[in-house]
Amino acid sequence: MPPRRKLFALTLTLLLAGLPAAPALAADVFRVSAIPDESPTELQRKFKPLGEHLERKLGMKVEFVPVTDYAASVEALVNKKVDMVWFGGFTFVQARIRSKDGVEPLVQRAEDEKFRSVFITPADSGVSKLEDLKGKSVAFGSPSSTSGHLMPRSFLLAAKIDPDRDLRVSFSGAHDATALAVAGGRVAAGALNISVWEKMVAEKRVDPEKVRVFYTTPPYYDYNWTVRKDIDPALRAKLLDAFLSLDPAVPADKQILDLQRASRFVPTKAANYASIEEAARSAGLLK
Known part of the structure; x- marks a missing residue:
């Protein structure tokens, strides 16, 4: 290599070595939101121990992203601003339709089977x-x-x-x-x-x-944690395990479950919310 090119290469290497590390990619943060069905402070209080549990299980930072209203929670997931949202049955149906079936319910509380x-x-x-x-x-x-x-x-x-x-x-x-x-x-x-x-x-x-x-009222299916279908399958598996492994016999897990008003989490599926969609259409709330 000619001396001038060698000098340029050495100078460039030294300059790059002195630069700060690149910021973490968005993929290194798992972003979570929830419909604002209670006050913002209460939502944050309820999520904090769960968020810490998810960080340990996923091996990545978990960030709670508050939204102003129910519609904003739907748009946040559909537009990939967040990776998972605590939805009611109706907001899940709205998100599924808005995303052209691009989201899926992951887990629900056992109580949500007969809410x-x-x-x-x-x-x-x-x-x-x-x-x-x-x-x-x-x-x-x-x-x-x-x-x-x-x-x-x-x-x-x-x-x-x-x-x-x-x-x-x-x-x-x-x-x-x-x-x-x-x-x-x-x-x-x-x-x-x-x-x-x-x-x-x-x-x-x-x-x-x-x-x-x-x-x-008579019972019906309601709340669930919904994720985008395009999240990494390995991450989805870790996420599912994080919820299903919560054990009420373990004090730290019981604290999380109590704050979520849950006895335990169970897997769920989109078909469970077909009656919610039917009710919404019958009531004229879904076109």
Whole structure:
């Protein structure tokens, strides 16, 4: 090599050696989000131990990415801004359709095989059945919520009550906000998922002597952790094992399961949510 070229090569090598290391590739971070069915601080609190567990199992950094509303959680997964999302049954259906079948549910809580919603009202309201709601103000969660809107709406329709015609409907945005709206007397009744209701009662955020459940829906499939179908198969296998290996007999695992309101996680599949899609189409919420 001519002396001038040798000098250039040596200079280039020294310059490159002095450069900082390249930033980690996006693939080195596993990004997770969730529908905002509770307050942002509560979602972060619930996810922290699970995120640390996933980091150990996956061998990579796990980052929680909050979103502003249900639609944003769907778009984040469809547009590959995140790798996994905690969806309700309806938001999973929306994401599957938006992605042209590019996403799949991975696991659900055992409780999600027979999930339920509750309708609540102030203890002294005189409301005792769904038909008593006609003409009254009723709060749902998000318009895209399975347990806070879609399924309660479908059971109202089955009872010959058209929410758009027979009720004064409002949307609180989240299950806990619905319960607080009823407790605060801002609406005559509200619909929310049974898990959040039971948690709020246990935490004394609502007083069951002042706010009562007057209707509990029949069971249906609901929440799941959904992933993109294009994630690496080996990573998917690790992820599945991370959830299925959580053991309630192990104290650290039990803490994670308790925060997720789960006895355990089980595999799930898209076919489990066919009835949710049917209900959404029947209610006119899915075109």
